[in-house]
Amino acid sequence: MIYLDNAATSYPKPPEVTRAMASFAEDCGGNPGRGGHSASRRAAETVFACREELAELFNIENCERIVFTKNATEAVNTAINGLVDEGSEILISAMEHNAVLRPAVAREAAGASLRVIPADSDGRITPEAVEAAITPKTRLVCVVHASNVTGTLNDIAAINEVVHSRGALTLFDAAQTAGLVPIDASDFDLLAFPGHKSLYGPQGTGGLYVREGLMLSPLTCGGTGSASESPFMPERMPDRLEAGPLNAVGIAGLLEGVRFVKRGGLLERERELARRLAEKAGDIGGAEVVGDNGVNVVSVKLKYADCVEAAARLDAEHGIAARGGLHCAPMAHRSMGTIGGGTLRFSVGAFTTPEDVDAAASALEAVLKSSAF
Numbered sequence: 001m002i003y004l005d006n007a008a009t010s011y012p013k014p015p016e017v018t019r020a021m022a023s024f025a026e027d028c029g030g031n032p033g034r035g036g037h038s039a040s041r042r043a044a045e046t047v048f049a050c051r052e053e054l055a056e057l058f059n060i061e062n063c064e065r066i067v068f069t070k071n072a073t074e075a076v077n078t079a080i081n082g083l084v085d086e087g088s089e090i091l092i093s094a095m096e097h098n099a100v101l102r103p104a105v106a107r108e109a110a111g112a113s114l115r116v117i118p119a120d121s122d123g124r125i126t127p128e129a130v131e132a133a134i135t136p137k138t139r140l141v142c143v144v145h146a147s148n149v150t151g152t153l154n155d156i157a158a159i160n161e162v163v164h165s166r167g168a169l170t171l172f173d174a175a176q177t178a179g180l181v182p183i184d185a186s187d188f189d190l191l192a193f194p195g196h197k198s199l200y201g202p203q204g205t206g207g208l209y210v211r212e213g214l215m216l217s218p219l220t221c222g223g224t225g226s227a228s229e230s231p232f233m234p235e236r237m238p239d240r241l242e243a244g245p246l247n248a249v250g251i252a253g254l255l256e257g258v259r260f261v262k263r264g265g266l267l268e269r270e271r272e273l274a275r276r277l278a279e280k281a282g283d284i285g286g287a288e289v290v291g292d293n294g295v296n297v298v299s300v301k302l303k304y305a306d307c308v309e310a311a312a313r314l315d316a317e318h319g320i321a322a323r324g325g326l327h328c329a330p331m332a333h334r335s336m337g338t339i340g341g342g343t344l345r346f347s348v349g350a351f352t353t354p355e356d357v358d359a360a361a362s363a364l365e366a367v368l369k370s371s372a373f
């Protein structure tokens, strides 16, 4: 199989990631922060080391402001539900994934007001568009760092400045960029990221950075291994937002994933591969590349074929794993004019080769040539 669905989850993982998970499960197995014995202490050390590596990667001073979640979806839900109450206004961009849209709509149903910041024709959210949308009531502004539909990168540092100058808070969704594109979160309020995409950790890992001084109401309440005499969730981070045992096996893998991406060079390589594929795909009759391949994503609009069917044929007839449809981001497709059938998305990863993308382009050509229309 040629795996080109790294935007959904990266595969394969670096061998050290799976080795670390097996070794944690076999040789340690403790529940971090839940006992004074050596297994629990070792587990806590592994979790702490991962927090530290992530903090360094995102230029965050205090690693205890990073909480572990099971994916970016849970991180976004923690942020939105923890901050947006009945009276407040939440702004989300038109390129957001359902991970942002659905919790925002749920807050709207509970009495908050929700408005959408429009994208430009490339699917970009400009600081000017953000500025125009903010009102004095705006509490939180949510913008995706790179669209999972178009691969278009947003200038989140500039957007952060604009939002702060208007007295609101920022939540950036780094689902498609964490580990791939450098991120300096030191001046952000909230950053949601998956562990299982470009950070090369396993599925079931992710996290949320919460700026110092910002207190969220927790999404889940329960044991934290701290302040156990109190019936309330502790105010101290990360405990406040980490009720119940962590996915320590997954975090042991994520730790190695973060170390792997820190060796560098992935963005240049993956962008080059994405652009190579985009160029070849764009030359195929009936295929039109959507967006600007700012990251590892190549989205193709098909004139005469169904995207979901084309993805199924790529898999069945050519052993190529790509994804067709809306990619859980209907607003982005509305913005780009692809809401009808969606797009066929290829996303490269650290282990993709030029031969893989050439094979994908040839397979796409074969599938489209033989599609009935």
Ligand SMILES: Cc1ncc(COP(=O)(O)O)c(C=O)c1O
Binding pocket: 007, 008, 071, 072, 073, 074, 096, 097, 099, 100, 144, 146, 147, 148, 173, 175, 176, 193, 194, 195, 206
């Ligand atoms: C832009 C964007 N946001 C959020 C998510 C949700 O991430 P996760 O799969 O880690 O929940 C995705 C997943 O593909 C995404 O592409």
